[in-house]
Amino acid sequence: MANKFIDYSYFINPFSSRRRPALTRELTKLHYMAPKEAISLAEGMPNEATFPFEKLNVVMKDGSSFSIKGQQLGAALQYIPSQGYPPLVQLLKEFTQRVHNPPNWDQRELMITSGSQDGISKSIEMCLQDGEPVVVQNPLYAGTEGVLKPFKPTLIPVEQDQHGMIPHSLRRALEEWKIKCAIEGGGYKMPKLMYINATGSNPTGTTMPLERRLEVYQICCQYNILILEDDAYCFMNFSDETPPSFLSLDVEGRVLRFDSFSKVLSSGLRLGWVTGAKPLIQNIELHIQSAYLHSSTLSQVLTYNLMKNWGFEKLLEHFASVRSYYKARRDLTLAAMERHLKGLCDWTVPAGGMFVWIKVRGVADVYDMLMTRGIKKMITFVPGHAFMADPAEACSYIRASYSKATPKQIDKAMSLLAELIREEQLLLRRKLENCT
Template sequence: MNYNRFLNVTSLSRKPSPIRVLTGILQQAPPSTISMAGGRPNPSLFPINGVSISLSNGTKLDIEPNLVQKALQYSATPGLSEMLDWIKMLQKNIHNPPTLTSTDENQKLDMLVIPGSQDGLCKAFEAMISKKDNVLIEIPSYSGTLAIVKPIGSYYIGVDSDEHGLIPGKLKEALSKWSPEESKNPNSDIPKLLYCIPNGGNPTGHSLTLQRKEEIYRICQDYDLFLIEDDPYYYLQYDQPYIPSFLSMDVDGRVLRFDSFSKLLSSGMRVGVVTGPKAIVNRIALHMQASVMHTSGISQVLMFKVLENMGLEGFKDHVKTVANFYKSQRDACIKAANKHLTGLVEWNVPNSGMFLWMKLMGVSDSFQLITEKAREKEVLFVPGNAFMLDSEKPCPYVRASFSESSPEDMDKAFQRLAEVLIEAKNN
């Protein structure tokens, strides 16, 4: 893998921050080391002496004083060692990536604790996309990702998805104007990057089958595409066993995977993980050195202590509980949709995540209906144009989230939406 091919001039020009490097060195240095090199504040002036957290099962966790002090001080950019070690164990156990023990330093798997996967995605795109690049992106797609990539000024090629996720045939079709050999030509405008959400897609709720994943990976190999696997809903697959990740089949080191704890433990802590080849992960870390410096130490310590208390098997049990809850929410959502929206709306039943993607029948554009008429009925949805590359183009789709609403409220919401659609049809 020629990783420089996937990085832009700005990213390749980033150099390690000397102070950030020293912070990492100091974190691993013997206790007898005397440092007058850094700009760390004196911790004796921090007004926090201790931290404890109460879990929903009644357990109280008192965090060790040395770990509290670690959390309150500047730390190395990759993450606190305790959190990193736990994540490495988790990724090996769940995905067992083929490149985990690669002897190629650039290809060898690396991990980075990031302040939410959104921030990591932003830094990855800013490292890998240049103006006027051709970039392949699953459509419809997460609005947060579109907000990142659109201002860069590249040419985005939408790859359609259906109820089984991104369609391999559509990916081949999008690449049909180029031959695989062109990937070896540095002057070619052939796309170098593919972005997709493989499980419980936001907004569609769709998930890739294993067969499609294998086919997509082979296409990426043929055209030397780098694949960004944005997978915050991996553990929200309703059925076991989990469909293997792209990372788990990545023999080349061409997958950059984003995981998030937001849907599982806490969204406000802002803790995510990026896993991928060291040559790419390091570029994101260098960007972090120049921006946030590192993910919140307190957030990392709180997250680590919760995970440590659970243990690996406890974590697996917890995420199954979370997935089962969303499955029951999905069932209630579909029940309400069948009751009120049959004949007015079309949808596919999601098998993971927390979203229902609906096509309004006989409606060319959902925007006004949802942002005006539905709000007048006191019900909120997201119009589908928010998830399209061309947000000005009419779109008949709507995204509904079933994560928080009770079954009773979902029933009322779809009844109100039905009233809006019937009124619009009659007018």
């Protein structure tokens, strides 16, 4: 990884660069590294003897089980280093190497976050200043738009097709912005961040092929852009092969990758991790130190035991079963849409994830249709506005999730949606006739 070619201070904003490690947090690291005979009166840790928990027994659906007790239970209920529970940090490093095999691994670091959203939020807080531009795929994950909004950024939207972000659209958007910077002078800066969700994208369900990933990566290298790779649906890609991640292609150290177990183990565990160049991860750690010290220790110890109990092979087998489960749900949802929405809507087949992105014909803006009249029919979908770079613009798209509702409920919802769309189209025709 070419640290000598990248000035990471360029990506870290002045507010973040003023952060310094907390001495008490550094001493917590030493506590976990120190020999058993070492004596410390430094930590402000409560004594585990006062905790009322004796043992936790965990029984898995496959019949396997494990217990958390004694010293490990004490650790699970205690403060830990901000980076995470050391045995789990090491295990996730091995897992990340196994799955992604990033180049120049010795120059990277990994830290555990409270879900991938936490890592994305801390990274944006580290990098962005008020009003700075950010490149985003359009549509984009609504949670990221929520993190960006307080910074009042100028979003540079890049259109997608059935294969995700379009490289020539990315290059054109950056060239146009470069011209604007030259004309306007100091009032405009080039973007230093790009957010992308390239596998099983939320909300579109698209997965970017390798050739396109390589082209997007090269463009980001050319324009010195840090790639925020949100890959929460990495293990929910429905194709025979998942394209290599941006992290696995990253020879320059310009990818911050956000992983999550929320979709494949448990969303309530709130367990994710961020991987990237050491200077960036070290700075993200300072943000976590000052915010909440560290992610839930109990969730981390539980996950560590699960991974050790199963091993990587069985863990990946479980992920494959999750993938099959959602693929079957996708297929029955598409079948219901074919029955009820054909001729009323257009859609592409989701390549992964939990959502289908639907364009309604003849309805320029679906917001009132869904949020007023749709709710009266006892059906809820998300209007596409929630995912657009400019949510104020009219939008004819709908995001439908096939993750939770039963097959019968999905079929009924699509039938009611068809009824709702016909009513909306009729209403619009009558309004047009009255105007003329």
